[in-house]
Structures are given as structure tokens and as C-alpha cells.
Amino acid sequence: MTELVHVGLEGREYDIHIGPGLLARAGDLISTLTNRRRMMIVTEENVAALHLKALQDGLAAAGIQSEALILPAGEATKSWPHFTRAVEWLLEQKVERKDLVIAFGGGVIGDLTGFAAAVLRRGVGFVQIPTSLLAQVDSSVGGKTGINAPQGKNLIGAFHQPSMVLADTDVLGTLTSRDFLAGYGEVVKYGLLGDEAFFDWLEQNAPAMAAGDQTLRVEAVKRSCQMKADIVERDETEQGDRALLNLGHTFCHALEAATGYSDRLLHGEGVAIGCALAFELSSRLGLCSQEAPSRVRAHLKAMGTKVDLSDIEGNLPSAEALVDLMGQDKKVVDGQLRFIMARGIGQAYVTGDVPRDAVVALLQDALAQR
């Protein structure tokens, strides 16, 4: 039951394979791109403990020998020291332009390894093998690569498309329920930003999907990747529509900075909270009905993901301080914040026309409920 989504970027096109059992077939699938019989894998310790042997066996079955660099797990790895380590290790391994480096992990490993591939020898190829739901539906697709800076998230990076994405849905079975639900924040984002029918489908099917239904998982990942591929084909470098994929992310990035990029708030949890806030703000500004934010919150609550600021443990800064943290957002133009607002479920758009006072008031009310 493997599904295929094609990303049709001229000269940089690639396939996303989605389904169970793909680690075992990785060697055969990657062999369609290259005849190199040696590959370098960058991964992290949790993924390595659970799945590295299965991937290396899958490569070996096609006669591909592999070496792996195992980095620490967690967001702190997406930083200069670990990036330097990965780049230098790949150079020690004598990576060549025609090699395909394998990024094997969640968003942190995919972003860091993709960025290393982008800059090494002015660009080597890479394959994304995403192991988290978040990475399978979002970060492994579309070629955004990079690391975090002390000033903010993802501020150092490059666009560099992978040559193939292998989303093995069996691997999702080893995620903790918290990690799975965090990734779900990015799945629901697709319905909310541009496809009400997908949101309807999620309302019906997401509980069974979260409980482990494989067919539903494949379908949810496929529909998410198809939407992302369509947007990336229209706007690879985010001159317009691609910013829609940042629904909820302006709030999320401020909350992640406020919680120190720690376990207090996982990225996808911040996306879910951010989507709820974006719909609440849209309703307050009279852009959408009051029912829309209620429906969003009801679904997120039913799924058991974080949805309110009160779901974040510990102290948070003031509403003014949170808005200041948004100032490093990559969507800022001429110092002006831009938000993804919604005219309804599935009808998001980008605007610079959101009064700062309205954002501060929204956050003050959300903080008061803690």
C-alpha cells in the first residue's frame, strides 16, 4: 500500500514514497537514483537505537554499505556546534558531489543534514527518511533546511531540495503519544489553511489514526504531502503562497523562544496552540465566524493535544514580551509583522494588516486564563 506524491519542481523534482516497510526497501528505492554503493547516514541517538539497523539492513540488501553519524536527540542539536560536527564528519568520509547523504530522523536531523548537504562542496544530494509524523508531513518535504540561531529558530539556512523522501509509516508506531500528537498539529494545519474537506475527514478519522490505524496514517500523510507539494510547486522560495504553511507559526515561534526550545513545548504543540490563536484572532477581527475557532479548539481538545496557553507548564512572559519575540519572524517585512489569518476553515491568507494591539489583547486574555 505504498503511495507516491511527486514534487514537480523543474530540474529538482522528486518523489515522496509513503507507506509501511520502506526502511527494508530503502536500498532498492535509492538505487533508482544512484549507483553509488556507499552511503553516509546522519541520525540521532533515539532513532538509531530503534531503527538504524533496519535501515542499514535495507541498504545492505541492495549492496549498499553505510556509515552513520549519531548526534544527540533534541532541538539543541540544531545549532552551529552539531552542524559543524556533521559537516566535518561528512568531509572526513570524503563525501562527493554525486553522493546522496541520508537524513534519518525527525525535523531536527532533516533540517540540519539538508543544510550540511546544501553547503558541502556547494551542494551534494540528500535523501530524507523522516521518522516523526511532523517530519513526514512537513519538514522533510519542500527543501527548507537550516539550524537555529541564539536570536531565533531556523534563522540560518538554505533552500535545498532532497532527491527522494521515504516516509515509512511503520516507524510512527514507536513514537510516544506526545510526539505523535505534536506532529498532528502540522497535519491539522493543512486542513485549516486550505482544505476544509480534509479537516472534516480529520474530525471523523483522526482519533482512529492516532490509535494506530495504518491505512488512515498513510492517507493522512499522503494528503498532507500532496498539499505541501502543490504549494511548494507554486512558490518554492516563499515569495507568496508558501507562507500559508506557517499558519500558527508566528505564535508558535514566540512561545518556543519563551520556553527556551525545551521539552516544555514541542514544535508541533506550539503549532496547534498557534492555529487555535490564529483562528481566535481572525474571529475577533471579524474575518471569520465565531464558530470557526470553536470548531478548531474542539477538535484539538478531542485529540488531546495542547491547545491553550494554560497547557504549557511554568511561567510565560507578558503578552507584550511575546509579541516582541515575534519580531524575528521570517515573515516580517520592513519591521512589520505578517500573520496568516483565516476567513474560515480551509481559507487562510497572509496579511500585514493585523493591529499589534489586537495581538497583545488576544495574548493577554489567553494568559489570564492560565
Ligand code: GLY
Ligand atoms: N514548514 C513550512 C514550509 O516548509 O514552508
